[in-house]
Amino acid sequence: MVSPELSHQYSPMAKPHVRNKTHPCLTDGFLFLGGAFFALLIVWSFSSLLNSAPRFDSTPLSEAKATSEARSPGCAANLRYDPPDETFYDDQELSYSIEKKIEDWDEKRKRWLKLHPSFAAGARERVVLVTGSQPKPCKNPIGDHLLLRFFKNKVDYCRIHGYDIFYNNVLLNPKMNSFWAKLPVVKAAMLAHPEAEWIWWVDSDAAFTDMEFKLPLERYRNHNVVVHGWPKLIYEAKSWTSLNAGVFLIRNCQWSMDFMDTWANMGPIGADYAKWGQVQRSTFKDKIFPESDDQAALIYLLYTEKDKYYDNIYLEGEFYFEGYWLEIVPTYDNITGRYMEIERRVRTLRRRHAEKVSESYAAQREQYLKEAGNGRGSWRRPFITHFTGCQPCSGDHNQMYSGETCWSGMVKALNFADNQVLRKYGFVHPDLRDSSLVSPVPFDFPDDGPWG
Numbered sequence: 402m403v404s405p406e407l408s409h410q411y412s413p414m415a416k417p418h419v420r421n422k423t424h425p426c427l428t429d430g431f432l433f434l435g436g437a438f439f440a441l442l443i444v445w446s447f448s449s450l451l452n453s454a455p456r457f458d459s460t461p462l463s464e465a466k467a468t469s470e471a472r473s474p475g476c477a478a479n480l481r482y483d484p485p486d487e488t489f490y491d492d493q494e495l496s497y498s499i500e501k502k503i504e505d506w507d508e509k510r511k512r513w514l515k516l517h518p519s520f521a522a523g524a525r526e527r528v529v530l531v532t533g534s535q536p537k538p539c540k541n542p543i544g545d546h547l548l549l550r551f552f553k554n555k556v557d558y559c560r561i562h563g564y565d566i567f568y569n570n571v572l573l574n575p576k577m578n579s580f581w582a583k584l585p586v587v588k589a590a591m592l593a594h595p596e597a598e599w600i601w602w603v604d605s606d607a608a609f610t611d612m613e614f615k616l617p618l619e620r621y622r623n624h625n626v627v628v629h630g631w632p633k634l635i636y637e638a639k640s641w642t643s644l645n646a647g648v649f650l651i652r653n654c655q656w657s658m659d660f661m662d663t664w665a666n667m668g669p670i671g672a673d674y675a676k677w678g679q680v681q682r683s684t685f686k687d688k689i690f691p692e693s694d695d696q697a698a699l700i701y702l703l704y705t706e707k708d709k710y711y712d713n714i715y716l717e718g719e720f721y722f723e724g725y726w727l728e729i730v731p732t733y734d735n736i737t738g739r740y741m742e743i744e745r746r747v748r749t750l751r752r753r754h755a756e757k758v759s760e761s762y763a764a765q766r767e768q769y770l771k772e773a774g775n776g777r778g779s780w781r782r783p784f785i786t787h788f789t790g791c792q793p794c795s796g797d798h799n800q801m802y803s804g805e806t807c808w809s810g811m812v813k814a815l816n817f818a819d820n821q822v823l824r825k826y827g828f829v830h831p832d833l834r835d836s837s838l839v840s841p842v843p844f845d846f847p848d849d850g851p852w853g
């Protein structure tokens with residue numbers, strides 16, 4: 402399926418095994434510790450000679466630090482180092498606007514990274530999550546509250562996994578409104594974050610409902626875009642819901658810049674915006690509204706230019722990369738029960754621990770989830786629950802269901818997720834429908850404990 406020529410057009414940072422990721426850190430760590438030990442020895446012998454109280458002079462350590470300005474001890478990215486050398490940031494012609502093209506982005510990004518070596522470790526896996534909502538207060542009286550909770554959910558997920566997050570609330574291009582608003586933000590985020598290999602757009606109405614699950618980035622190594630979707634529904638059923646554009650990963654590279662240019666030009670900034678609406682509607686018979694939209698545009702590109710796009714766009718259908726809330730919300734109670742069963746058997750999984758080491762417990766849990774399956778019908782926690790058709794801010798919703806169903810579903814999803822976070826702070830929502838009620842987590846929970 403993958404043509405090597407096409408699929409390797411992504412950023413040079415993505416070259417496999419350029420460097421062993423952990424090795425530079427370890428070396429630095431040993432040098433640092435070795436230096437510190439040696440320094441202590443000198444200080445100790447010197448002070449012994451003088452027969453006075455030992456002085457723990459830190460000068461040698463500071464000198465060791467100064468030997469490499471760009472690296473900070475402990476292998477952390479150096480946030481205070483930006484050399485005066487020219488980069489794309491010095492180019493007056495370069496524009497962040499979605500209406501202007503970017504050229505040679507791979508080279509530009511590579512040069513920036515070369516000048517900022519402390520960002521090299523982990524560069525291939527670095528993800529920046531981008532999300533946002535409108536600039537004005539919501540029409541729905543509980544809209545802003547719901548958006549705040551959706552945002553808190555994303556902040557929780559990012560903190561647990563060490564990802565950066567950017568919440569945007571302005572229209573960066575006034576013409577690119579509603580579902581098109583994300584593209585100008587994603588492009589700007591690519592330029593603002595040359596250190597990140599991936600930009601991860603997540604709609605404001607989508608919530609992480611498995612705080613432990615991590616994106617299988619290794620699986621996407623030969624692709625530049627990842628969306629939740631199904632080839633059969635694109636090429637056979639020609640359906641407008643054959644993929645969902647509310648959550649996508651896009652590699653920070655020239656291919657993506659060109660792709661976004663083509664994609665965005667099917668929207669309001671393009672000369673043929675009105676025509677694209679008609680074309681999409683005649684191609685995808687289940688598309689309900691007349692204007693060209695980002696999702697139909699993406700499906701259209703995959704459908705009409707399969708050779709050009711299929712090998713670069715990964716259609717993730719194996720797990721809930723995002724999932725339809727109406728199908729997912731009724732499963733939370735059963736899932737909670739199944740996870741409790743595991744925790745009754747496995748003390749390490751139900752014990753207390755620091756939030757920072759959560760990923761280690763997530764890895765331990767995997768062996769007990771082998772039978773759980775994935776996606777529809779599974780009892781694994783759904784990764785992302787997406788409230789498609791419910792608009793928390795405007796209050797508008799698909800007439801198939803009532804607004805109440807939308808809002809109560811959101812509360813349930815957000816509390817289901819919050820319970821995975823709150824337990825590390827010692828508390829739990831005993832009832833997923835009641836956001837304000839919390840109980841302390843028992844030290845070792847009894848069979849009928851308050852685990853909502």
Ligand SMILES: [Mn+2]
Pocket residue numbers: 604605606607647787788789
């Ligand atoms: Mn959405």
